[in-house]
Structures are given as structure tokens and as C-alpha cells.
Amino acid sequence: MNNGLRYARNLKQPITIKQCKENWRYFAVIADKAILRVQNIRVMICTSFFELFKIGPGPSSSHTVGPMRAGNIFRELVLQYFTHFGTEGNYRIRCELYGALAATGHGHGTHRAILAGLFGQIPQTVNTRWLSNLFETPGQMYMPDFGNLKIPFTEHDIFFDYTHNPYRHPNTLKLVLLHNFRPVFERIYYSVGGGFIEEEGNIAHTANTPQPRYAYHNMDSLLWVLEEQGLTIEELLMQNEIAITGLSEAEILQQIARILAVMHQSVQEGLKKEGVLPGGLNVYRRAKGMYEKALQHTQHGRHAEALFARLNAYALATSEENAAGQMVVTAPTNGAAGVLPACLEYLRNDCLVPETLLQKGLLVAGMIGFIIKENASISGAELGCMAEVGSAASMAAALFSFCNGGDIHQISTAAEIALEHHLGMTCDPIKGLVQIPCIERNANGAIKAYNAYLLAAGRTGIGKPVISFDQVVEVMRQTGQDLSHKYKETATGGLATSFGWGNMPGS
Ligand code: SF4
Numbered sequence: 409m410n411n412g413l414r415y416a417r418n419l420k421q422p423i424t425i426k427q428c429k430e431n432w433r434y435f436a437v438i439a440d441k442a443i444l445r446v447q448n449i450r451v452m453i454c455t456s457f458f459e460l461f462k463i464g465p466g467p468s469s470s471h472t473v474g475p476m477r478a479g480n481i482f483r484e485l486v487l488q489y490f491t492h493f494g495t496e497g498n499y500r501i502r503c504e505l506y507g508a509l510a511a512t513g514h515g516h517g518t519h520r521a522i523l524a525g526l527f528g529q530i531p532q533t534v535n536t537r538w539l540s541n542l543f544e545t546p547g548q549m550y551m552p553d554f555g556n557l558k559i560p561f562t563e564h565d566i567f568f569d570y571t572h573n574p575y576r577h578p579n580t581l582k583l584v585l586l587h588n589f590r591p592v593f594e595r596i597y598y599s600v601g602g603g604f605i606e607e608e609g610n611i612a613h614t615a616n617t618p619q620p621r622y623a624y625h626n627m628d629s630l631l632w633v634l635e636e637q638g639l640t641i642e643e644l645l646m647q648n649e650i651a652i653t654g655l656s657e658a659e660i661l662q663q664i665a666r667i668l669a670v671m672h673q674s675v676q677e678g679l680k681k682e683g684v685l686p687g688g689l690n691v692y693r694r695a696k697g698m699y700e701k702a703l704q705h706t707q708h709g710r711h712a713e714a715l716f717a718r719l720n721a722y723a724l725a726t727s728e729e730n731a732a733g734q735m736v737v738t739a740p741t742n743g744a745a746g747v748l749p750a751c752l753e754y755l756r757n758d759c760l761v762p763e764t765l766l767q768k769g770l771l772v773a774g775m776i777g778f779i780i781k782e783n784a785s786i787s788g789a790e791l792g793c794m795a796e797v798g799s800a801a802s803m804a805a806a807l808f809s810f811c812n813g814g815d816i817h818q819i820s821t822a823a824e825i826a827l828e829h830h831l832g833m834t835c836d837p838i839k840g841l842v843q844i845p846c847i848e849r850n851a852n853g854a855i856k857a858y859n860a861y862l863l864a865a866g867r868t869g870i871g872k873p874v875i876s877f878d879q880v881v882e883v884m885r886q887t888g889q890d891l892s893h894k895y896k897e898t899a900t901g902g903l904a905t906s907f908g909w910g911n912m913p914g915s
Pocket residue numbers: 743744787788789792793794796797834835836837841842843845846849897
């Protein structure tokens with residue numbers, strides 16, 4: 409074996425794009441090109457915790473949070489254009505939605521989110537009541553303000569293409585600025601899950617992307633770095649966050665506390681409310697009733713029922729808030745936003761875990777989300793629901809393991825078990841709403857996460873697990889690729905098309 413090939417096969421630590429290019433030149437000379445291909449060299453994870461966990465309105469991170477951000481980014485470009493070229497003449501903005509964004513955009517409020525973005529609203533601070541009322545009156549004209557010019561915008565300026573998607577991603581939206589009915593410029597945005605937006609022609613990671621202090625691209629390389637550096641997982645993640653964001657440790661902890669507070673509030677608000685959720689499916693809120701049952705179970709000493717009912721109630725609470733368009737945190741997406749808050753609430757309220765430990769636990773959960781996002785996807789439109797609720801359950805299993813004293817191997821095993829038992833799960837939301845099966849699915853995700861932690865913690869003295877976390881992430885990616893598009897947030901198969909709508913009290 410020559411030196412280049414030996415180096416490549418032993419390559420555990422990920423390298424930067426710059427290093428990748430330099431090493432590739434080196435490899436090209438000395439290595440066997442048939443075996444060593446540039447795509448085998450992974451690029452490190454540069455995602456910040458605060459890109460993964462974003463505060464924003466429900467019901468969907470890819471269909472609501474992402475499009476609002478895209479609308480806002482496009483607004484900035486239009487403002488720059490007007491600064492250079494003035495505002496003389498008749499301007500309009502046209503929006504085109506493709507793939508899953510078109511198929512379930514109405515149910516997810518994509519059209520409202522884009523208009524809010526054009527108004528300059530951002531997900532963290534948008535008024536959810538104002539947002540949910542947009543386009544409620546047919547034919548109403550809105551006048552988003554671009555400096556000293558207001559551009560008229562109606563529902564007819566948004567085109568849903570249900571049959572044709574010429575672009576590379578299933579969640580595509582195009583925004584076009586028109587001057588006297590002729591296109592001036594356009595941007596194509598891909599909403600890739602969890603509220604992340606990519607722009608056609610822009611590479612997400614560049615040499616200027618802030619670099620983490622300790623590079624890793626999957627669990628295997630993370631374990632290698634931890635061992636090499638003699639760090640704990642929470643130390644490594646904090647150092648990386650400092651390097652990527654430029655914030656101090658105190659500032660990062662303060663922002664994590666804010667994320668935790670929004671998650672906590674979403675549970676508490678959801679536990680108070682009753683009634684039917686919007687959207688016409690006649691789905692009743694059940695979190696409050698479930699919590700009352702949990703209290704009764706506790707009173708009667710039914711411990712197993714009390715545990716399950718509490719996790720169910722907390723997950724239902726946040727998921728119902730999400731379905732009602734209220735503020736939640738992408739964890740890693742809005743559709744799966746109920747799982748982690750439920751597990752955090754259980755640890756906080758019922759196990760009395762201190763906030764400082766929960767903050768570190770959420771960092772660890774975020775690491776699982778980073779690895780899944782980098783190596784597979786967290787988008788239901790790309791890989792089905794295993795990428796959303798499966799990822800959330802995997803992150804929550806890691807949280808449970810960490811907060812209960814598990815080491816990185818146990819954390820990794822808990823995350824692996826939780827993800828493994830979501831493989832193949834389809835995304836088929838009825839009427840394109842994030843209600844059936846999504847709300848109950850979050851409750852089940854929380855319970856599976858708890859059980860995955862127990863299964864991992866119970867593995868003592870029997871060696872390494874047969875399947876590693878990285879392997880199950882790869883299997884998820886392959887399984888998701890094989891799924892029919894009917895089961896990828898298009899509401900054209902499965903539960904979404906098998907039964908009548910609107911006649912089911914609950915699901
Ligand atoms: S089925 Fe799963 S992936 Fe699809 S919208 Fe619901 S929660 Fe998201």
C-alpha cells in the first residue's frame with residue numbers, strides 16, 4: 409500500500425476545504441485514483457448550536473421558518489437594488505413554490521411566512537397572531553415597505569407549482585423582482601430543513617466560514633478527537649461554539665438559557681390550552697387532559713403510567729402550540745419540536761435536574777443533530793419523518809444519557825438506538841398540516857428516547873454495540889433516498905390520502 413492510500417484509509421480527523429484541496433493535489437500524484445476519491449474526504453461540521461436551535465413560529469421549520477428567512481434575505485437584496493438604481497417605475501415581486509413547498513405550503517402557512525419575510529419580519533420576533541391572519545381575506549392587497557417604496561403584494565403573486573420541480577431540492581422557492589412587468593433579478597432558495605436556507609449558486613461552507621476549534625464530521629471522528637485531546641464532550645462543544653460564534657462562554661450559556669426558556673414556555677402554554685386546532689381537521693388539544701391524568705397516576709402510585717403520561721403531555725403541549733402557529737424552537741425542526749422540550753421538562757420538573765446541567769445536555773443533543781444533518785438530513789421532505797422525529801428522539805436519548813451520567817460511548821449508543829427504531833418512518837401529514845400524525849408522533853418520540861437511554865444504560869459488560877451511530881445515520885440516508893416522494897412531506901400518500909379528512913375527533 410502506498411503512503412497516500414495508507415493515509416487516506418487512516419484518515420479519522422476531518423479536514424477543511426482548503427486542506428482538502430491541498431491534500432487532493434498530493435493524493436492525485438501518489439495514490440490509487442480508483443480507490444481514493446475526493447468525495448471520501450469529509451468536510452468538518454461548522455454549524456453553530458444557534459443555527460440548529462432557532463426560535464420561530466409553527467408549524468414547520470422548512471415550510472414556515474425557512475421561507476420567512478428567505479423572504480427577509482430577498483427583501484435586503486431589493487433594498488440594496490433600490491439604493492443603487494432608485495425606485496422609479498412599477499415594481500412587483502413574484503414568488504414561485506416547487507416540490508414539497510408547493511404540495512403542503514398552504515397547510516404549513518408558507519405563503520404567509522414569505523410575505524412576513526418581505527415585510528422585514530424575522531422568525532424570532534414575528535407576532536404570531538398577525539402572521540396567522542395574513543391572506544385570511546381573499547384578494548386582500550398588502551403593501552410591504554421597501555424604504556420609500558411600497559410594493560403591492562397579493563395571494564396571486566404566489567404561484568404553487570404542484571406538478572413540476574425543475575430544481576435540485578424538494579423544498580424550492582424562487583423570488584423574482586419585476587420592474588414594469590419584466591424580471592430584474594431572481595433568487596432560488598432551498599429550504600433544507602430545520603429553518604436552514606441555502607441559495608442556488610452559493611456554497612454553504614467556504615474557506616471564510618468560521619472554523620470550529622476541534623474538527624469532526626461524524627461520531628467516529630468525534631470520539632477520536634475527544635481521546636486525542638483529553639476533553640469531555642461538553643468542553644469540546646463549548647470550545648467549538650466559542651470559535652464558531654465569537655461569543656464568550658457566558659454569552660453562549662445565556663443564549664442557551666433563552667432557548668431553554670422558550671421550550672419551557674411552549675410546554676407550559678400548551679398545558680393550559682384546550683379546544684380545536686386550526687386547519688379544519690377537527691383535532692382537539694389533549695395536553696391538558698393528559699397532564700391531569702399524569703397527576704392522577706402519581707397520586708395512585710402508578711409510576712410507569714405517570715412517567716409515560718407526563719412525557720406524552722409535555723410533548724403534546726409543545727406540538728399543539730406548534731400546530732397552532734405559536735412560538736417554538738426548531739429541535740431540530742418544528743414538526744419534531746415537541747420531543748426535546750418534553751424530555752427537558754421531565755428532567756427539570758420530575759427529576760429535578762438543575763438548569764446548568766440541562767444547558768450542557770442541550771449542547772450534547774445539538775451535537776447529535778449536527779452529525780445527522782451533516783451526514784444525512786433533518787428534513788422530512790428529503791428523507792421522511794425519520795429525519796425529523798427520528799433525529800429529535802436520537803438527540804433526546806443523548807440528552808437523557810448525558811444528564812444521567814452517561815459517558816460519550818453510552819450517549820452515542822442511546823442516540824443510535826433511538827434513531828435505529830425510527831428507520832423507514834414516512835412523512836405523510838394529513839391535509840399538509842403538522843397535526844396528524846405529527847403531534848402524537850412527537851409524544852412517541854419522547855418515550856422512545858427515554859427507552860433508548862435505558863437500553864443503552866443497561867448494556868454493561870457486553871462490549872461494543874453491533875451497529876454504531878454513524879452506521880445508522882448512513883442507513884437512514886440510504887433508506888430515505890429509497891422512499892417514494894409520496895412519503896416526503898408532499899401529502900400525496902400514506903395517512904394523507906388513505907382516509908377522509910375533517911371527520912376525526914383527535915387522531
Ligand atoms: S410527519 Fe413527521 S416529518 Fe412529516 S410533517 Fe409531520 S413531523 Fe414533520
